[in-house]
Amino acid sequence: MDIGYYPGCSLTGTAKEYDQSIRRVFSELGINLVELDDWSCCGATSAHATNHLLSVALPARNLSLAKKQGLKEIFIPCAACYNRFVVAKYEMEKNPGLKKRVEEMIEEKADTDIGIVNMVEMFQRIDKELILAKRQKELKGFKVAAYYGCLLVRPNSITQFDDAEMPTSMEEIIKLTGAEPVDWNFKVECCGASHSITNMNVVLTLSKRIIDDAAENGAEAIIVACPMCHSNLDMRQRNISKQDSQHKNMPILYLSELIGLSLGLDKESLGLGLHFTDTEPVLSRFSTAIVAKE
């Protein structure tokens, strides 16, 4: 199966391991990711916070590229990019005037009939049996918290993905590794997003609350599907530890990394070495034996 692939800026930099693990895992699962040629940034938070037109035009350019390159769907693993794309597409569909202005800006026809697929949806498309059959290792009894953050499920009327308050789709994927998703409170709570650099204090406070609640509910790791969530929860744990001596390290894994590990892929090729918070507690809990297949 072929599908368009838009990594987005983070995956070429701070979230390199996300990109790495995605490419490895999906090739293992027989999916060919066709990277959108000459893709450009979606504008992320900064565009929509300051210039609405820009925030629609930047994704629009990429959608038109996809169309020209014959792609029917693009897989966007970064939740923030995903969100910008679905919203831009929705706004252009709803507002022909806006679409026209965008077309003047990108000097092309704006195409909105391109499917946009997020990380969890990608896994949902793959036959469960295939993942189970390819599984090499198991995480029996290991408790994890699935963290959706803001931008996968919101605004629900536009993303139309899962439930805005009590999503469960990521848990269904996680269960394929044998791990046990915990019921916890902050699945869709915000981590502070782009305040990471401008208002670190905000991010520290929010991230800490999220990590603490996961820990209180028994989670031994948090699974994410967004580079921004990852960097706030992973990178900022050092600062959290500095402020709170009681703080216990909480490994933060991308969903693709978790699946990759259970498929038996080695941690280097998945990029686990690039994390700031130690991931060893997860790695050590994977069964070493090959799981018997039913």
Next chain:
Amino acid sequence: MSSHSNAKHKERMTLADEIEELTGINPLKCYQCGKCSAGCPVRIFMKVSPNKVVRLVQLGLDDEALKSETIWMCAGCLTCSTRCPQNFDLAKFMDALKEIAIKKGVITRKDILKFHKAFLKQIEANGKAFEFGLIRDYKLATFNLFQDMDIAPEMFFKGKIKLFPHKIKNRDAIKKIFDKANKE
């Protein structure tokens, strides 16, 4: 139909009108229930609650609304927009206020705007975000050189930030988009 429309014959566009034009949302839809503020993750860092910013706009206290730090503190998490009983897209409202504040030059949190500008500058130049450049530009702009000094080197060594930007081929297209967007 005979013309019984209530077309606006206003001398001056109020901030509320401007927001409605920009976002398609009528600020009067908000009935001040406070559910947005109750669930806002950054509420504790705000002096003025999000619903109060809407109230200021409703009351025509335009300056106070534009000058509130709240609009810059909003993380755009969409919690409010998702839970608002009136379907009032408060996150979008906050974005619109920032956009207008920038146009009017009323900027309460220059540091946050500088971050956004630095970020967009990278895109404008390269077509992609270039994190080293971003952090460099932002730090230079805010003189906040030491924050994140602890993780930056490690990021660099882990290959997470590069010294030279990735550039897309068709930078011209991006330039045009920016030019036109800024002209509006």
Next chain:
Amino acid sequence: MSDSSFEPKIVAFVCNWCTYTGADLAGTSRMKYQSNVRMIRLPCTGRIDPMFIIKAFESGADGVLVSGCHPGDCHYTAGNYHARRRWILFRQLLKFVGIDESRVFFSWVSASEGKKWVDVINEVTDTVRSKGPFTNYQKLNKEFTING
């Protein structure tokens, strides 16, 4: 602008319960409006056959007003709703027979809106007066009149 001595003929099809009563109220309140309008009382706007409007133009009207209860207030539950639905089809018919759509006016006037009735009539009268006589149609009609 047309001939200043021109006084348009306006026909108003109104429902008995809302607009007719609203017009009564304008009277009891001694409000004044232009005398060009001739009202035809029907039980409900749902009773209005598009043919009535065409007939009115044939009979020399320069403008037609249809007025009934506010949506949702129809004395007959849904009659005005049907009237509005038919209006969509009727637009095409109007064009087909060569009637200028902008000479047909719709409004909602409730039993208590005497003032609104006055405003509507004055506005419709002024608008039609500025459009001038509907001679095109009347001429067309003379050429092709099928009496009946």
Next chain:
Amino acid sequence: MMRIGVFVCHCGENIGKTVDCPTVAKEAIKLPNVVYSIDYKYMCSDPGQNMIKQAIAEHKLNAVVVASCSPHMHEKTFRKACAQAGLNPYMCEIANVREHCSWVHDNVEEATKKAVDLIRMTVERIKFNFPLSEIKVPITKKALVIGGGISGIQAALDIAGAGFKVILVEKEPSIGGHMSQLSETFPTLDCSQCILTPRMVEAYQHPNIKLYTYSEVDNVDGFIGNFKVTIRKKARSVKENLCTGCGLCVQKCPIKKAPSEFDEGLANRPAIYVPFPQAVPNIPVIDRTVCTFFKTGKCQMCKKVCGRDAIDFEQKDELITEDVGAIIVATGYKLYKIDKKSKDAAVKGYGEYGYGKYKDVIDGLQFERIASASGPTAGEILRPSDKKQPKKVVFIQCVGSRDPSKGFEYCSKICCMYTAKHAMLYKHKVHDGEAYVFYMDIRAGGKGYDEFVRRAIEEDHVKYIRGRVSRVYEKKGKYIVKGEDTISGVPVEIEADMVVLATAIVAQPEAAKLAQTLGIPYDKYGFYAEVHPKLRPVESSSGGIFLAGACQSPRDIPESVAMASAAASKALVLFGNEMLEREPIVAKVNENTCVGCFYCKKVCAYNAIELKEIKDKKGNLVKVVASVNTGLCQGCGTCNATCPSKSIELIGFNDEQIFYQIKAL
């Protein structure tokens, strides 16, 4: 030959000042078919009326046009005068030269011209009038009441008390409705069951009331004064005539764990059960979906213990037909169940409040059961999860109400009051407890209502916080309630032991279906629509069908009871007549030209169009045509405007009448 007389009234100065009446009369006589015309100072006065009567006789008038005030004013007067002179009253028409002419124009010339025009138009129209007579229909003086809540009970008792027969149909095994579930009632805090039970028993024992419980209305035919209804008596599996209500079967039934509807799932009941101890009738019913015998063919314990041999596993639904003259709909409401995703995509549920996930996040009716002396905790306030006394309770108002995003736009009207009641009851029972109410506005506009809310705040120290809660989640056995006090602009976080949600009052899920059976309109939420919100608040637009209680919109008990009595009195007004008389302005089908397309049927809001088979002499079916049920037709004329073959006309406003009126422009 039409011989028309025109009578021009001066109305003193009222018309005469702006309209030159003598000139108008002179112009009128020139009109074709006008054989007589006259002007006079006060046409409606006795001498004026006598002039008309005389003229009819002397000039053999067979039509009369009176140019005077609005028909809404004196049409009846002049028609009566004509009738007294032997002229059919429908051969008299009014040209309104006062409200629509003399009073609204200043210019005498213009007004006079207009008056003549108006008369000419009326004269042209009246040529196509023909004599009509009032329609008379007989009335069956018996009422059907659907729904046995407090509204239905009240309406039934009122009608029965006036000496007429009533059939009361209730779909549940017992009458009583929601009121039977309530603990104490605002604003007086009297015990709900104590005031309700006597009414229930009275209704049961009233010689004029026939009660069908566990029954529904399957079909309704006919029209005002003459309905034929089919009632489905559902199989109870217990023979009502044999059962003595001893309760042995209930005690012995091995199935004990079916969630009790009456206790809102907070307690269980057996497979054979009486919904609550005071149920009327006190006869059990078998819930076939949980009974072992119906699932596996084994058990029959109830049958074994019943000394009266009243258990009947074979019982089938029974259809009963009844003739009634009036119908009162009193089917009440339901609470919005926010945990379940509705089929309606717009209703999204409230994941943020955790209802359905956390046991101690409950709704208002569940709280009523907990606070009720007859409830699962015998009135002690204990939270469902661990049966401990909650020390901090948060009440959240407007859940699903005033919420176009996830619920309904309307205000549920009663929850402000019952929340104040709940908080008060809680404080009365748990003296050291704390009660918080999150509200948006307090709507307490009834007699003694605001005083009641103030008492909760001032005397019982219930803490009212103005703001909508954003989230409720569980943390270490406490429920964290996140809100904002919008008055002070301060965020509020409360660690509660129990959370009570005042969820929206919604229409019965089957409301639309019943409305279609009855042919009555309902709003987009499923609440039944009244004809006029102010002046005819308890009448549906279908003649003879009246509305009572919460089926029309959220209502509390006093309002429901008032409406029920009003609806009953409407039925009694009807029963006060032997025959029903109505204006003959109805539609009529030309069976020769009708092609049976039934567009008319589609647009008729009153279900007045019926199918009629046309047969030849041998009895072979020739065609099916439309036929108007004059009992139902309200004379709106929509069918007339719709019929593509011009086969249905509205008598009194037919095409010719109007065309000629237009032509006379």
